[in-house]
Amino acid sequence: MKLISRFGRFAPLVLAFLLILSGCNTNSSALNPVGKNAKMQADLMLLSLGIMLLVILAVMVIFFYVIIRFRKRKDDDSIPEQVEGNTKLEIIWTVIPIILIIIIAIPTVYQVFVLADDRPSASEIDKENAIRIKVTAHQYWWQFEYPDLGIQTATDLYVPTGKKVYVELTSKDVIHSFWVPTLFGKQDANPGLVNRMWFEVPKEGVYLGQCAELCGASHALMDFSVVALSPDKFEAWKKEMKKGADEPKTAEAKQGRKIFKQQCLRCHAIGKNGGNVGPNLAAYGERTMISGILEYNKKNLKNWILNAPKYKADILMPSFSDGSGAKLTEQQADALAEYLMQQKTGIELPQQ
Amino acid sequence: MDWITTVDHKKIGILYLMSGFLFFLFGGIEAILIRVQLAVPENDFLSGEIYNQIVTMHGTTMIFLAVMPAIFGLMNAIVPLQIGARDVAFPFMNAVSFWMFFFGGVLLNCSWFLGGAPAAGWTAYAPLSDIYEGLGMDFYVLGLQIAGAGTLMGGINFLVTIVNMRAPGLTWMRLPMFTWSIFITSVLILFAFPALTIGLFLLFFDRLFGGNFFDPSAGGNPIIWEHIFWIFGHPEVYILILPAFGILSDVISQHSRKRIFGYTSMVLALVLIGFLAFMVWAHHMFTVGLGPVANSVFAIMTMAIAIPTGVKIFNWLFTLWGGQIRFTTANLFALGFIPTFVMGGTTGVMLAVVTADFQFHDSYFVVAHFHYVIVGGLVFGLFAGIYHWWPKIFGRFLNETIGKWNFWLFFIGFHLTFFPQHFLGLMGMPRRNFTYPAELGWGDMNFISSIGAAFMGVATILFTWNIVVTSIKGEKAKGDAWYGDGRTLEWSISSPAPEYNFAQTPLVKEFDAFWAEKRNGNDRVTPAEPLGEIHMPNNSIIPIIMSFGAFIAGFGFIFSAENKSSLFVAAFGLAIMFGSMLVHSLYDDHGHHLIPDELKQKESKRKGAEA
Ligand code: HEM
Ligand SMILES: [Cu+2]
Numbered sequence: 001m002k003l004i005s006r007f008g009r010f011a012p013l014v015l016a017f018l019l020i021l022s023g024c025n026t027n028s029s030a031l032n033p034v035g036k037n038a039k040m041q042a043d044l045m046l047l048s049l050g051i052m053l054l055v056i057l058a059v060m061v062i063f064f065y066v067i068i069r070f071r072k073r074k075d076d077d078s079i080p081e082q083v084e085g086n087t088k089l090e091i092i093w094t095v096i097p098i099i100l101i102i103i104i105a106i107p108t109v110y111q112v113f114v115l116a117d118d119r120p121s122a123s124e125i126d127k128e129n130a131i132r133i134k135v136t137a138h139q140y141w142w143q144f145e146y147p148d149l150g151i152q153t154a155t156d157l158y159v160p161t162g163k164k165v166y167v168e169l170t171s172k173d174v175i176h177s178f179w180v181p182t183l184f185g186k187q188d189a190n191p192g193l194v195n196r197m198w199f200e201v202p203k204e205g206v207y208l209g210q211c212a213e214l215c216g217a218s219h220a221l222m223d224f225s226v227v228a229l230s231p232d233k234f235e236a237w238k239k240e241m242k243k244g245a246d247e248p249k250t251a252e253a254k255q256g257r258k259i260f261k262q263q264c265l266r267c268h269a270i271g272k273n274g275g276n277v278g279p280n281l282a283a284y285g286e287r288t289m290i291s292g293i294l295e296y297n298k299k300n301l302k303n304w305i306l307n308a309p310k311y312k313a314d315i316l317m318p319s320f321s322d323g324s325g326a327k328l329t330e331q332q333a334d335a336l337a338e339y340l341m342q343q344k345t346g347i348e349l350p351q352q
Numbered sequence: 353m354d355w356i357t358t359v360d361h362k363k364i365g366i367l368y369l370m371s372g373f374l375f376f377l378f379g380g381i382e383a384i385l386i387r388v389q390l391a392v393p394e395n396d397f398l399s400g401e402i403y404n405q406i407v408t409m410h411g412t413t414m415i416f417l418a419v420m421p422a423i424f425g426l427m428n429a430i431v432p433l434q435i436g437a438r439d440v441a442f443p444f445m446n447a448v449s450f451w452m453f454f455f456g457g458v459l460l461n462c463s464w465f466l467g468g469a470p471a472a473g474w475t476a477y478a479p480l481s482d483i484y485e486g487l488g489m490d491f492y493v494l495g496l497q498i499a500g501a502g503t504l505m506g507g508i509n510f511l512v513t514i515v516n517m518r519a520p521g522l523t524w525m526r527l528p529m530f531t532w533s534i535f536i537t538s539v540l541i542l543f544a545f546p547a548l549t550i551g552l553f554l555l556f557f558d559r560l561f562g563g564n565f566f567d568p569s570a571g572g573n574p575i576i577w578e579h580i581f582w583i584f585g586h587p588e589v590y591i592l593i594l595p596a597f598g599i600l601s602d603v604i605s606q607h608s609r610k611r612i613f614g615y616t617s618m619v620l621a622l623v624l625i626g627f628l629a630f631m632v633w634a635h636h637m638f639t640v641g642l643g644p645v646a647n648s649v650f651a652i653m654t655m656a657i658a659i660p661t662g663v664k665i666f667n668w669l670f671t672l673w674g675g676q677i678r679f680t681t682a683n684l685f686a687l688g689f690i691p692t693f694v695m696g697g698t699t700g701v702m703l704a705v706v707t708a709d710f711q712f713h714d715s716y717f718v719v720a721h722f723h724y725v726i727v728g729g730l731v732f733g734l735f736a737g738i739y740h741w742w743p744k745i746f747g748r749f750l751n752e753t754i755g756k757w758n759f760w761l762f763f764i765g766f767h768l769t770f771f772p773q774h775f776l777g778l779m780g781m782p783r784r785n786f787t788y789p790a791e792l793g794w795g796d797m798n799f800i801s802s803i804g805a806a807f808m809g810v811a812t813i814l815f816t817w818n819i820v821v822t823s824i825k826g827e828k829a830k831g832d833a834w835y836g837d838g839r840t841l842e843w844s845i846s847s848p849a850p851e852y853n854f855a856q857t858p859l860v861k862e863f864d865a866f867w868a869e870k871r872n873g874n875d876r877v878t879p880a881e882p883l884g885e886i887h888m889p890n891n892s893i894i895p896i897i898m899s900f901g902a903f904i905a906g907f908g909f910i911f912s913a914e915n916k917s918s919l920f921v922a923a924f925g926l927a928i929m930f931g932s933m934l935v936h937s938l939y940d941d942h943g944h945h946l947i948p949d950e951l952k953q954k955e956s957k958r959k960g961a962e963a
Contacts, residue, residue, distance in 0.1 A: 027792070028779060028780035028781075029779040029780050030711040030778050031779065041708050041710060041711050042711075044705050044707055044708045045711065045778075048701065048702045048708060049702060052698035052699070052702060053698075056694055059694045062669050063669060063691055066669055066672045067687060070677050071676075071677045072676035072677055073676075080608075080610050080675050083610070083613060084613075084615065085613055085614035085615065085617065085667075086614070086670070089670065090614050090667075093662060094662075097658060097659045097662045101655045101658060104655065104701065104705060105651070105652050108648070108707065108708075109651070111706075112647050112648050112706045113644045116643070139484075173479070174477075175480065175574060177713075177714060181711065181779075181780035182780075185639070185710020185713070186639050186710055186711075186713060187639055188639050188641060190574060190575060190640070190641065191479060191568040191569070192572075192573065193568075196641075212715065213477070213714060214404070214472065214473045214477070216404075217399070219785065219786075220784075220785035220787050220788065221787075313400050313401060314400075314401070
């Protein structure tokens with residue numbers, strides 16, 4: 001009975017396994033690779049998984065054979081032969097793993113070096129085949145600078161499709177880790193040090209990313225997106241971004257701009273002017289999510305402005321409703337939200 | 353009173369087992385809280401801050417305060433018996449080791465009531481642990497420093513014991529596998545724990561006296577902490593698993609009535625794994641940015657560990673081959689270990705594939721991996737060892753019926769909990785996240801995982817129940833408790849062992865000495881000496897006072913960042929500690945002798961009771 005239930009236990013697992021490998025195509029899954037790096041990484045994941053499944057299978061077969069065949073029978077009280085060992089067998093199960101490991105090690109080392117090609121050549125940049133981005137992690141948001149273009153974004157990272165994106169990664173405070181499972185595996189963002197990596201996105205889309213190193217109370221909320229645009233759209237977006245803040249179009253938005261200048265500018269910039277304690281809010285009207293975690297709409301934006309620490313504990317942004325920052329009314333917060341939502345480049349965003 | 357002054361390795365072993373189990377329950381409650389929070393997406397049962405504290409304490413407690421002492425418990429209770437010794441080399445120091453560990457653990461847990469537990473993960477990466485976290489981190493630093501000192505002393509003690517105190521004829525290549533594994537473990541402790549001690553000292557200076565070792569804003573380098581931590585931390589995981597290997601070898605061989613297959617290669621594999629354990633620490637740091645050369649070298653070293661590990665697995669399988677396998681609870685846990693550990697080991701090889709590890713690292717895939725090796729490996733191994741040696745330690749069996757429920761619930765619960773986590777990791781779920789959005793489809797598998805945790809919780813309650821019931825009316829055990837199949841020296845004396853262990857030191861003529869004697873028709877191992885006076889150490893109250901001094905000093909230092917005058921408390925604590933050392937050094941204690949007559953009497957009474 002017990003033995004049967006032992007066998008049975010594995011059937012659903014194997015089933016679940018196949019189901020999941022084939023079916024789980026969520027936007028955060030490393031098994032659904034889109035980017036060049038993620039595809040290479042997935043190849044190695046599957047190669048090593050395949051070999052390891054063989055090993056598991058071999059062990060399981062011997063294991064179940066042994067525990068069924070050699071269980072103690074009631075009537076048998078003989079003393080089993082006390083075997084000391086068997087050199088031939090022992091050599092076999094030393095050599096076979098060595099071979100398997102070599103099979104895994106060679107492509108591993110090869111790929112390590114391919115993925116480590118981490119500095120753009122001058123001609124790549126000149127010919128605009130590549131783009132450089134400086135990523136700075138903060139508790140609990142991501143800052144993106146384009147040193148060759150003179151623009152900045154936060155939380156949404158815009159990149160052109162089909163071009164190599166070279167990343168310089170660092171952190172302002174603690175260690176974070178930069179990870180978009182469908183595009184590339186993670187790299188740590190270390191304070192005081194710079195890490196380099198590259199990635200490439202073949203098709204338009206919005207790809208979810210997240211911090212992967214425990215960085216404090218709101219670590220789980222440190223999400224971001226990579227927005228990949230076709231090279232043409234990216235050109236247009238870049239031009240719009242260089243123009244700086246958009247003029248408010250309505251009275252409410254005008255009021256919003258005024259409050260923004262008084263309350264927000266010391267930490268946030270829109271385009272070039274303003275502080276950089278918090279994220280740059282350029283083109284905020286096109287953000288995919290509020291602070292990477294809330295659905296993008298005016299109500300959520302207003303609530304965020306009034307009460308940011310309620311959504312992300314331990315952040316630098318004060319609450320504007322309980323007096324830790326200046327006190328804003330609901331109407332003022334609405335005006336601010338309206339002002340921000342009018343900041344647009346007008347580029348059509350790809351579907352999520 | 354006897355329990356707090358004892359220097360007897362068997363009692364100290366029991367103290368270790370009991371306090372380890374107590375902390376295991378704490379860590380288990382923390383685990384359940386984690387699984388409740390993650391059972392459904394966007395849960396607000398715990399806040400991020402509290403969650404981080406619980407996760408940190410879960411990891412720290414389980415590793416340092418639950419499984420380490422459980423290992424120390426078994427090695428104290430069993431190793432001297434396996435090598436035919438009367439005690440460890442330094443019985444007094446042994447007691448100090450225990451009390452240091454115990455007070456270190458208590459100190460760490462006091463943080464819950466004094467401003468919050470540490471929250472930077474059990475790995476305590478700087479600068480988060482260094483300048484961003486509160487008082488809890490000071491409890492982490494000092495609690496582990498004190499507990500770690502105890503562990504280091506214990507390691508040294510067992511090294512000396514195994515080198516010097518083996519019975520005549522018990523050559524290295526006749527040592528039981530469990531003793532071998534403890535020997536290698538002790539070597540690892542000797543070389544690994546000083547790294548932790550130094551790392552904690554640096555962190556201590558950073559936090560309390562404004563040092564800048566790990567603070568990048570003042571020119572420090574946080575990566576140094578990662579290196580120091582893992583130079584300790586990787587050998588540490590082998591410190592944990594090697595004893596399980598040893599337990600497994602003994603349990604499987606005895607409960608299938610066969611000699612361990614390939615003894616020499618088993619020993620070589622242990623030595624090799626122990627050596628490689630120091631060569632692979634950077635595989636925890638593939639994403640740190642060490643560069644392609646370092647990453648490749650560490651990847652290959654890591655993969656190499658799979659080779660001796662594989663040798664062990666196949667040797668176990670072929671120990672079972674041709675044997676008569678009894679499905680005792682001890683053996684069930686040992687058998688459950690094999691497939692489970694193989695899965696943990698193979699995911700380990702996958703993790704060593706550096707670029708794939710960029711995806712796996714710090715995701716639930718890693719959580720699954722290390723629970724497969726630590727729970728599916730070590731904890732299964734500990735359960736096997738505890739069910740196996742319980743009669744030897746306490747003189748009574750644990751109940752086998754409850755034991756089998758315990759095993760199946762734990763085994764099924766374990767796989768339910770951790771198998772789905774492999775997929776969660778591949779689907780992009782990072783570890784140490786207190787919440788996750790509903791849209792990503794992680795909800796179902798997290799829910800299954802939480803149900804599995806409940807199973808394991810029930811299994812643990814059953815185990816507790818088993819201890820309680822059998823301590824009241826458990827079946828009494830003979831010396832050679834398990835079907836008379838005992839192979840090693842500990843089974844040749846009564847259960848529980850008398851305080852002097854062996855009335856006469858045994859003479860070992862072969863591997864599996866007791867088994868061999870039985871095959872030759874003897875009912876006991878040939879003695880190496882005539883019955884004589886036995887020299888025994890005296891009990892002492894000093895170890896507990898000394899460790900209590902360290903405990904007070906710990907408090908003093910922890911609060912000194914807030915209030916300099918608490919340094920006086922620290923000084924007071926240190927005075928107690930060094931004062932007790934002084935007293936111990938100045939006051940000659942020659943121990944006492946058990947005289948032969950009394951001894952003979954005891955022996956004959958014991959024989960009478962057994963017959
Ligand atoms: C075949 C043997 C093994 C191999 C090849 C292996 C490999 C690895 C690798 C490469 C990692 C790093 C994963 C990452 O964070 O990216 C890792 C993590 C870990 N391993 Fe193993 N491992 C093996 C066995 C063990 C054993 C025996 C134990 C303990 C009993 C263990 C405990 C751990 C722990 C605790 C971690 C996670 C540490 C952390 O990040 O908190 N491993 N292992
Ligand atoms: Cu972070």
